[in-house]
Amino acid sequence: MASLRDIRRRIKSVKNTAQITKAMQMVAASKMRKAQEAALHGRPYAVTLNRVLVTLRDTVDENIHPLLEKRDEIKHELVILISTDKGLCGGLNTNLFREAAAYDREKTQFISIGRKGTQFLARTKRKMIADFALKDHPSFLEVKAISQFAIDKFLAHEVDKVTVLFPRFVNTLNQLPTALPLLPITSLAELGLAEEEGEKTSSGAGMNFEPNAHSVLDAIMPFYVHFELYQMILGSRASEHSARMVAMKNATDNAKQIVKDLTLEYNKARQAAITKEILEIATAQLALG
Amino acid sequence: MSTLRLEIVTPEAKTYSDDVDSVVIPGVEGEFGVLPQHVPLLTQLKPGELRVIKGGEEIRLAVGEGFVEVADDMVAVLTDMAIRESDIDESAAEDAMRRAEEAMKDESLSDEQSAAFQASIQKSVAQLRVKRRRSF
Numbered sequence: 001m002a003s004l005r006d007i008r009r010r011i012k013s014v015k016n017t018a019q020i021t022k023a024m025q026m027v028a029a030s031k032m033r034k035a036q037e038a039a040l041h042g043r044p045y046a047v048t049l050n051r052v053l054v055t056l057r058d059t060v061d062e063n064i065h066p067l068l069e070k071r072d073e074i075k076h077e078l079v080i081l082i083s084t085d086k087g088l089c090g091g092l093n094t095n096l097f098r099e100a101a102a103y104d105r106e107k108t109q110f111i112s113i114g115r116k117g118t119q120f121l122a123r124t125k126r127k128m129i130a131d132f133a134l135k136d137h138p139s140f141l142e143v144k145a146i147s148q149f150a151i152d153k154f155l156a157h158e159v160d161k162v163t164v165l166f167p168r169f170v171n172t173l174n175q176l177p178t179a180l181p182l183l184p185i186t187s188l189a190e191l192g193l194a195e196e197e198g199e200k201t202s203s204g205a206g207m208n209f210e211p212n213a214h215s216v217l218d219a220i221m222p223f224y225v226h227f228e229l230y231q232m233i234l235g236s237r238a239s240e241h242s243a244r245m246v247a248m249k250n251a252t253d254n255a256k257q258i259v260k261d262l263t264l265e266y267n268k269a270r271q272a273a274i275t276k277e278i279l280e281i282a283t284a285q286l287a288l289g
Numbered sequence: 290m291s292t293l294r295l296e297i298v299t300p301e302a303k304t305y306s307d308d309v310d311s312v313v314i315p316g317v318e319g320e321f322g323v324l325p326q327h328v329p330l331l332t333q334l335k336p337g338e339l340r341v342i343k344g345g346e347e348i349r350l351a352v353g354e355g356f357v358e359v360a361d362d363m364v365a366v367l368t369d370m371a372i373r374e375s376d377i378d379e380s381a382a383e384d385a386m387r388r389a390e391e392a393m394k395d396e397s398l399s400d401e402q403s404a405a406f407q408a409s410i411q412k413s414v415a416q417l418r419v420k421r422r423r424s425f
Binding site: 038041042044045048049051052055056139140141144207208209210211213215216219220223226227230231 | 360367369
């Protein structure tokens with residue numbers, strides 16, 4: 001049986017660990033709330049963007065825009081992998097990388113957002129054409145640089161399809177690695193118009209376009225792509241923090257259980273020692289008497 | 290007197306939402322003013338200065354790229370940046386611009402890095418333009 005002092009030392013160290021994981025859990029919880037709020041702040045933008053696109057759809061032939069072009073043969077695919085910068089978030093990255101590993105090694109190029117993803121791609125020797133570092137609260141302008149990069153690649157016919165692979169936020173306990181197509185934009189009709197609110201969708205009939213409808217459409221389409229990617233990144237930030245929160249909660253619970261077990265063991269050892277001491281004194285007295 | 294509803298939204302937040310008398314917007318085809326009863330219009334926005342006139346007072350905002358929808362006395366401005374004049378930190382904007390410009394000179398930059406710096410320069414220029422105006 002381990003000595004009393006050893007057990008005491010272990011209890012202390014496990015308690016320290018529990019304190020740290022508890023603190024990380026709290027931090028992750030508050031960051032998660034913030035990340036979710038940030039995602040919600042995008043709502044008015046999404047609604048207005050949808051309204052404008054609906055207006056445009058009535059006016060312009062939607063099938064001519066290069067970003068909508070569906071290519072029959074997918075020679076090269078670009079995958080934007082959104083992972084985290086730090087670990088300690090449970091199986092979040094592992095699950096994501098399992099999906100990433102399924103892509104064809106020859107055909108697929110990667111853009112990595114997040115340090116863990118970069119390390120993974122380097123380790124498995126995948127084709128990585130760019131690596132972006134984003135802060136915890138990415139600004140729209142930073143994200144725009146990334147999606148613009150992807151758009152340029154797509155328009156230059158270097159890649160025929162752009163997919164985003166990210167941990168989609170389902171709920172606090174559940175984050176699903178999801179691959180969503182970013183380019184080509186599937187169809188204007190599907191553009192997130194699920195909640196086609198009965199809001200006064202001013203019909204395109206009386207609308208004036210400056211300089212003309214086509215160039216306005218040209219200008220708006222990239223914005224749609226930027227915004228899509230921005231929302232996905234915000235979503236994966238929320239996933240990261242909630243995954244970390246859950247992982248840290250488990251760690252804290254486990255640490256507490258260990259402390260409990262060790263304390264029991266410690267008390268047993270202490271009692272055994274006391275009993276032994278009393279026995280020794282008693283035998284000594286008997287021998288003397 | 291009738292008023293105009295102005296909403297400025299960025300992907301990060303709804304920056305401005307109020308009833309105003311008129312608004313002057315930097316469009317790709319040049320600056321244009323919008324008064325109540327304006328015809329429905331959809332156009333692109335250029336980085337620059339957006340002026341809001343409300344009750345004789347003028348508010349200036351620096352805006353980035355985006356577009357504007359005018360319909361039914363409602364002006365919706367969608368842009369990637371909108372900062373009020375009073376919130377612009379001139380020296381910070383100058384610093385950011387200098388840093389970005391210096392970085393641009395470094396030719397070893399990859400495509401994506403230079404794109405990011407370009408965006409940063411554009412943003413700083415728009416902010417400075419709005420801020421400096423008053424002193425001229």
